[in-house]
Amino acid sequence: MTQQIISGIYKITNIITNEFYIGASSNIHCRWQAHKNRYRNILSKEYNKKLYSAMRNYGIDSFKFEILEECSADSIFEREQFFIKSLNAYEIGYNENHEGENHGKSKVTILDVIDIRQRYANHETKRNVYLDYCDKIGKKGFHKIWNGYTWQNIMQDVYTIENKQFHKNNTGSPLENNAKTQLTNKDVLFIREQKEIGASRKETYKMFQDKLTFGSFSNIWYGYNWKSLT
Known part of the structure; x- marks a missing residue:
């Protein structure tokens, strides 16, 4: 069932400290998913924002979301x-300026396109990346950027045969909800660290078996996937 698109103002409250964040979006529920996606992404340009630092410190379950x-x-x-x-x-809250971030009027920028293409090369799923941009662009417009049909002067070298084949075989229903949680960049770096220190591949996989198959895990373990993340 498609969730209703709601435009307006929302509040994210830390139920332990009562500190809060005020935000705005033309697609509020999508924006909340984007927040939950970003706080764990160590490569996100917003990773060190006060809100996301607090989410990592207190745990995402310590935050309440509401529409104001x-x-x-x-x-x-x-x-x-x-x-x-x-x-x-x-x-007294997590907002870092008086003016707000103007998400509702924001448009996809060249830096956004670079981020999208980089994450395509890193073998993140389309659905996972789209969560960061769903309040800026519709699914069709994002699909065109993701596949290189628009902004053709930006990073066309990511569309290698290997990368195209990976995304062809690992799309599923990329822009719909699914039961599996997606890997983050931090997860990938942790997996590679475990290999470097001599940990067991099978034992390490047990920590991620609810997120991906053993075959996909092994591709990360041996460096076949996410090659640009070091």
Whole structure:
């Protein structure tokens, strides 16, 4: 069942400390998924933001998500500023400026395209990467960037036969929910570290068996996949 798209203002609260973050999006539920995806991604440019640092310190289950107000996409930036100021989110919360981040009006940038193409080369799944951009671009537009049909002057070298074959065989239903949790960059680095220190491949796999098959795990273990992540 497709989740209803809601535009407006949301609040993420640390139920242990009562600190909170105010955000805005033209697709609130998608934005919440993006937050949950980003806080573990060590290569994310937002990895060290106060909100994500707190999520790692306290655990994602210590955070409550709620919608404060539904409003049109044209007014969410103005309303985000209102709530940040009225609730004092910058002074006592996780917001890092008074103005908000203007997610609802943001568009895909060249840096976003570089990030998408890099993660394509790293063999992340389309669904996993799309969660970071679903409040900026629709599925069709993202599909075109992912496959190199648009922004053709950016990193076309990632579309090797090997990478295309990998994504062809590992797509499933990339933009739909599935039961499996996706690997993060931190997971991949941990797996490689275990190999370097002489840990057992089969024993290490037990920690990730709910995320991927043993064959896919072995490809990471031996460096066949995620080659650009070192």
